[in-house]
């Protein structure tokens with residue numbers, strides 16, 4: 001089947017909610033993939049930070065397949081072991097206490113928001129439900145997580161929104177602290193604003209904010225949906241900021257390509273949500289948990305150090321490329337500012353040259369699979385450089 005036919009059938013019956021790139025991928029292996037015509041690409045997107053072990057990792061696929069042939073799903077009213085093992089690993093490696101499993105980033109953030117509201121109500125009364133998030137943040141597409149998202153462009157079409165969110169300017173500690181009051185139950189932040197343009201928060205700002213939250217019994221929620229699961233070069237980005245959050249949310253990379261999210265609760269709120277308070281039919285099912293076990297086992301210290309090295313290498317190479325004026329990010333989550341070029345044009349030129357990349361606002365964004373071999377990384381960066389030169393010409 002050729003691309004034009006896939007494109008036409010997609011346009012006829014799939015809702016038109018994505019500005020899709022003109023490419024159809026049919027198979028992949030680690031960082032390499034192929035389109036319907038057999039043309040090869042190197043992937044620097046991981047399916048937006050999802051395929052942490054690349055395409056079709058054999059150990060991951062075998063573990064999921066074996067679980068599918070054994071027991072794919074029961075319900076959350078029945079005990080199963082695989083999700084217990086994922087929860088144990090996540091807690092042991094983060095110092096958090098309990099885990100709620102979800103199916104996506106937005107759903108993880110919904111769980112965090114519900115927990116924070118109940119905590120605020122129980123600890124400080126029913127008026128304590130305000131949550132402060134940051135300008136340029138992104139927390140998801142549900143009505144409540146859109147309300148949490150501090151970008152006006154997301155707020156035009158879909159009101160009325162969930163009340164109780166206020167947006168602070170990232171990096172401005174005085175203005176942020178001025179927004180915290182006796183009715184604030186939580187602060188929710190990304191440590192590197194992903195969809196906002198790959199903008200890392202200043203470490204001193206985060207530390208001061210964490211201390212203020214602690215002192216005033218305001219929960220600190222870190223949205224690690226994009227930064228978590230090795231992306232930042234550590235299992236979670238918060239480890240690099242010297243803070244211990246009250247709640248951490250994750251999703252994208254956790255399932256290695258299957259829909260899987262988690263809300264990690266710290267000591268203060270480990271038992272805030274009780275039976276009947278929250279739930280989801282698919283959350284933590286054995287099949288997705290089997291995949292996550294393989295992902296987490298692969299992400300040991302040596303593996304994560306290598307992710308950090310590859311990220312530093314990619315950053316240094318990007319900085320030497322034409323029209324690249326700055327590169328920000330953490331680990332293998334990189335955003336490049338381009339002088340006088342539209343990032344989408346560079347992505348399109350990349351596709352022509354056999355490399356898949358992303359945009360974030362007006363920046364070129366790279367989220368390579370954490371397992372990308374060094375020679376594939378270098379070849380992919382050569383192709384990015386070629387794409388930049390073509391668009392600049």
Ligand SMILES: *Cc1c(COP(=O)(O)O)cnc(C)c1O
Nearest residue numbers: 104105106138139140194225226
């Ligand atoms: C992608 C993302 C989300 C939303 O995740 P979905 O799985 O698309 O619901 C939330 N927060 C951050 C930081 C993200 O990058």
